[in-house]
Amino acid sequence: MSNPLDVGQWAKNWEAMARQAQAAISGVPGQAAWGGAATPASAWAANSAQANPFSGGKQQGEAIEHLLAGAQGYLGMLQSLAAAAGGQATPAFAMPFSAGGFAGAFPPSAMNNPFAAAMRGFGTQGASGFEQMMEQFAAVAGPMFDKAKGALQMPAFGPFREKQENRQHAAQVFIDYQEQSARYDRLMLKVSEKAFACFQLKLAEREEPGRQIDSVRGLYDVWIDAAEEAYAEIALSEEFREVYAAVVDAQMRVRQQVQGEIEKFCNQLGMPTRSEVNSIGERLQALRREFRAQSEGADDAETLQAQMAELRRELSALKSTGSRPSKAVPKTKASKSETVRKAATVSTAASAERIEKTGEPARGQISPEEKSSTRKPRRKVAAKATTARREKRRKSSSVKTVKATVAVPKSAKARDGASGKSGSFAASIARFARKSKTATTVAPGKRAKAKTAKRGGSK
Amino acid sequence: MGPLNIEPFKIFEEAQKFQKKMAAGMQVLGNLDDVEFGVTDKEEIYREDKLVVYRFRGDSKPTAKTPTLIVYALVNRPYMVDLQEDKSLVRNLLAQGEDVYLIDWGYPDQADRWLTLDDYINGYIRRSVDAVARNAGVKKINLLGICQGGAFSLCFSAIHPHKVKNLITMVTPVDFHTPDNMLSNWTRNMDADLFVDTIGNVPADLMNWCYLMLKPMRLLQQKYVGMVDILDNKLELENFLRMEKWIFDSPDQAGEAFRQFMRDFYQGNKLVKGGLKLGKHEVDLKNITMPVLNIFAEQDHLVPPDSSRALQAAVGSKDYTQIAFKGGHIGIYVSGRAQREVPPAIHDWLRARA
Missing domain, CATH: 1.10.287 (Helix Hairpins)
Structure with missing residues (x-):
């Protein structure tokens, strides 16, 4: 067994390069991490496309770019290890790495850590180029930030009060977003530090004979495990929960501000806006819901009517034969009939009980005079009833009955008193x-x- | 003795191998046809807005008398259950004699922005269930809910228990507040109203980005290093690309439904804590008294196993079975082990309760 590399030194160098790459990704001013190429992947892709006789120079460019964007961590590790193993003399296989488009393509971005770009990605993925939007917004609002950061809390007044307040608010949400993004970036740097520490620990575990890593790919896999472990620890923490929510909320507030400005502009031009379309959509959905409920209610009523008709037929059949339901009648149907009968009985009993309680006589027992006297006050009550009461009565027939019966004796009593x-x-x-x-x-x-x-x- | 035992020539060999794979991969990539998915024949039995309910056709007629309706999640396309000939839950269930139906939610657009969970569960799912029952000439059907669709199936079965004969949930989140639930941790403090009021429908790419960020190094880097290994193998590359297609072919999320799912499920954890209301219906999992089969994946990074396990204590059913599958959230549908283990397990369980 041999150990051809000074692992400690290599790890330190590699970490330094990775940090450099991460700083470049995070937007810290300085030299580009991958030299003249737009991205390390594009450098590789361009060179691969030229070298590949089947590609026609550009056919698979995009696919390869995506592939290498993912694989560049491994490639960087491969190259840095090869360089370390090769010492001063450049190995033959490594020549393409230092020639043409490959110049500086991989080493600094060996650890192209996606953590750093995470929230930036959140903004751009499916969200209409949030970064570009932010740039445009910053161009408009930026000068104001420099001059009057302290004045954002001052009350606005005068003819342009609303505009001034709106600008202040815009500046405030923009600054807040920058601050929350910075907090998020700091947390992601913490992930990177933990990842490196975890990587060192994992490497230390592999020092025993038989557990040593014998390929760059194996080493890369250990690095991935370490990075994921460190990331998961932070991503599941309370701190991450708070910071993540803060940065997303801040981003949403900036978006809302920009959307508001766009809506104002569209209004001035007489163009329809998202808010208007949303309002129409919401109303339309509410109407559809209502319509659906009504039509389904009608369907239910039809079903009930059909069931009632069936029960009537059964009942008349029973009456005509004058016998009990035969055993051939399905149990469910028989029980349904029974339920209806029971319900009817209960209903009748309930009516009798109600009459007993309120003192209202049965319709047939009232004399003509009494009938007229009972009708009049009802109309009177109805005339005085508010719309809300009428609505309430309409909704609940039982309430209606009780109210009416209560009104009758009172009115009758008053009438009797007046005449007597x-x-x-x-x-x-x-x-x-x-x-x-x-x-x-x-x-x-x-x-x-x-x-x-x-x-x-x-x- | 250090941790590395890498001979210099091995490094060079590895690099050369990588280069060769890349060169060969160029040729294979250039000659690949479009990947196909959704391999089993199916017929449309119900359609409403963008939703379509399909009935799958097997080689022979189903022997099961009760049809099984698959309710998939809104966040991905349902063809995961019928991805390719040798990776198809549907095909394997049909082979066992089951009568399989599926809800395809389609791709919501701005017209669907105001669809609520009530619209989805008490509307779309209820009418789909009725359509399947009508088509099969039965009063009750089996429901097979997957992931978010499993949570929907739980709600539906709790509200309309008389329509469900047997309930199967797969990789379904029930307790959203288990400590290992990363998505839940991220969304817990977010302002759901601000989020949805601002962006309306939630773009699919944004959802995908969140999923990728659950394991960023593995899903954004390591996976593509692994892809280089198979670049010269047409069949494996096609399988890989088919999976890529499924992963990134995601629908946008209807804003209102997303708002409620985030607020009531992820933040409020109301499915287990109670207090979840869908329209005029209160969801009480104790109303789920029909037989329940709960299948979850032990290495699931999206729905932690403990989140699914919570179902046992939450439902009112006395006939509860759970199966822990050795695999991940996706592996439970597409791995070789899944093809061998999952469909027979479902079929046997259903047959015992036919």
Whole structure:
């Protein structure tokens, strides 16, 4: 067994390169991590496309770029190890790495850590180029931040008060987003540090004979395990929960601000906006829901009607034969009939009980005079009832019945009192009621006046 | 003795091998046809808005009298259950004699922005269940809910227990607050209203990015290093690309339904804690009294096994069975082990309760 590399030194160098790459990815000013190429993957892809006789120079460029964007961590590790093993002399296989498009393609980005770009990715993935949007927004709002960061909390006033306040708010949400992003980036750096520490530990575990790593790929896999382990620990923490929510919320507030500006602009141009389309969509969905419920309700009613018709047929069949249901009748149907009978019995009993409680006689037992006397107060009550009451009665027939029956004896009592004792206090109340009735028939325009006069009179 | 025992020539060999694979891969990639998926014949039996309910056709007529309706998640396309000939849950269930139906949710757009969970569960799923029952001439059917579709199936079965004969849930989150649930941790403090009010429908790419970020090094890097290994193997490459197609062919999420799912399930954990309301219906898992089969994956990074295990204590059924599958969230449908173990397990369980 031999150990051809100074692992400790290599790991330190590699970590330094990885940090450099990460700094470049995070947008820290400095030299580009991959030299003149736009990305390490594009450098590789361009070179591969040229070298490949089947590609026609560009056919698979995009696919290869995606592939290498994923594989560049491994490639970087491969190259750095090869360089370390080769010492000063450049190995033959490594020549392409230092020639043409491969110059500086991989080493610094050996650890192209996706953590650093995570939230940036969240913004751009399926979200209409949030980064570009932010750039445009910053171009407009940026100068204001530099000049008046401290003035954002000052109250706005004057003819352009609303505009000023809106600008202040825009600046505030933008600054907040920058701050939350910075917090998130710091947490991701923490992930990287933990990942390196974890990697060292895992390497130390492999020092025993028989457990040593004998390929670059094996080493790469250990690195991935370490990075994932470190990441999972942070990503499951309370701190991450708080920071993640803060940065997403901050991003949403910036988006809303920008959307608001765009909507204002569209309004000025007379163009329809997202808010308007949303309103229409929401109403439409509510209508569809209502329509669906009604049509399904109608379906249910039809089903019930069909069941009732079937029960009636059964009942008439039973009556005509004058016998009990035969055993051939399905149990469910028989039980349904029974249920209906029971329900009817319960309903009748309930009505009787209600009558008993309220004292309302059965319809057939009321004399013609009584009938008229019971009708009149009902109309009176109905006339005085508010719309809400009417609605309430409409909804609940049982409530309606109870209310009506309660009203009858009261009104009847009042009428009796008025006719029997004309000189009494009750009689004067009845007269007052008649006057009030007259007042309520006054034309609408004069109603207020009449009421006022009546109030004065009563005083 | 250090941790590395890599001979210099081995490093060079490895690099050369990588280069060769890449060169060969160029040729294979250039000659690949479009990947196909959804291999089993099917017929449409119900359609509403963008939703379609299919009935799959096997080589022979189903022997099962009760049909089984697969309710897939909204966040991915349902052809995962019928990906290719040798990786198809549907095909294997048909071979066992089951009568299999599936809800295809389609791709929601801005017109679907206001669909709520009530619309999905008490609307779409209920009418789909009725359609399947009508088509099969039965009153009750079996439900097989997958992932988020499993959570929906639980809600549906709790609200409409008279329509479900047997309930099967696969990789279904039930307790959303287990400590190893990364997605839950991320969403717990987020302002769901601000999020949905701002972006409306949730873009599929954004959802995918979140899933990738659950294991960023593995899913954004290591996976593609592994891809180089199979670049010169047409068959394996096609399988890989088919899976890639499924992973990234995701529908957008209807805003209102997403808002409620995030707020009530991920943040409020109401499925197990109670208090979940869908329209006028309260969801009480104790109403689930029909037989329940709960299958989960032991290495599931999206739905932790403990999240699924919580179902046992939550349902009211006295006939509860659970199966822990050795694999991941996707492996439970596409791995070789899954083909051998999962469909027979489902079939045997159903047959015992036919």
